[in-house]
Amino acid sequence: MVAAMSTVTSPSRVTPASSDRPRRRLDWRLRFAALSLIWGFSFLLIKVGTQGYAPFQVTLGRLVFGTAVLAAAMAVRRERLPRGARTWTHLTIAAFLLNALPFSLFAYAELTIPSALAGICNATSPLWGMALSLVALSEDRPTRVRVAGLGLGFLGVLTVLGAWQGFHGLDATGTALALLASLSYPVGWIYVRRTLAGTGHSHLSMTGAQLLLATVQLAVVTPLFTTLPTRLPLTPLLAIAALGALGTGLAVLLQYGLVAEVGPTTAQMVTYFIPVIATAAGVTLLGEPLAWSTPVGAVIVLTGAALTQVRPKPRTQVAGVSPQRG
Secondary structure, rough: OOOOOOOOOOOOOOHHHHHHHOOOOOOHHHHHHHHHHHHHHHHHHHHHOOOOOOOHHHHHHHHHHHHHHHHHHHHHHHOOOOHHHHHHHHHHHHHHHHHHHHHHHHHHHHHOOHHHHHHHHHHHHHHHHHHHHHHHOOOOOHHHHHHHHHHHHHHHHHHHHHHOOOOOOOOOHHHHHHHHHHHHHHHHHHHHHHHHOOOOOOOHHHHHOOOOOOHHHHHHHHHHOOOOOOOHHHHHHHHHHHHHHHHHHHHHHHHHHHHHOOOOHHHHHHHHHHHHHHHHHHHHOOOOOOOOOOHHHHHHHHHHHHHHHHOOOOOOOOOEEOOOOO
């Protein structure tokens, strides 16, 4: 779920412009599969990128290429950046919580942990999100199923980490950074829902501004903590370019198209394919080790995450008024 919800507008809101334009599109199932592959391979690309460049440099490059893709899309659609000091202030915080911080944490985490483990840690975002929303969002009411899913999900995390053997062979710092990155996403989503919902701006312009601000943040931080590379290894550079253009730019456009066509619930199902693809890519292409506890724990995590997304059935509607959705 590295970016499945890392945009500044709620996925349950679709701007009229995105649904009124009659355009022939590739079948949504193919786009869904493409999005799953892109985000699943993002962790492999991060790992390859950090083999030639510092983590902050990987994140900066990712944001530069991702912002370029969204800027091109905005130019084609003739959309402008949002206006208003208040909007830009909140976007600056959203950019930090949803892009600059988690992207950097994952890059640092993958210096010491396998990309497969980073992908599985990323799948804990729905678990963190449910736990936080119960406190921060009054419309999210706990149910037995959701609480059970929360407990099951974190049991899966302990399984992945090998808690019964004292976390033997686990890099605690790298794992903690990956889990912190996954926690950053729901913190950002809650902040966005409280501050930027209903601004009237399009998804594309808001996310374009968000990525632009995140790029500026990394452009300021990176020179302070890194030095210019003495050489430019090609393979890691290509990995960073693909990570930004595909995993951050194109993926956002695919996500919006899916939300507009099949709704946020179906579109969010991509989350459950990401760790599977990330694990397969890391083991197959990078030769990362795979203990039995990793896939078993991942299945438990995903099951728990799915249960946390189960909502109680709405009560009978009155006079044709549809119930509000959180």
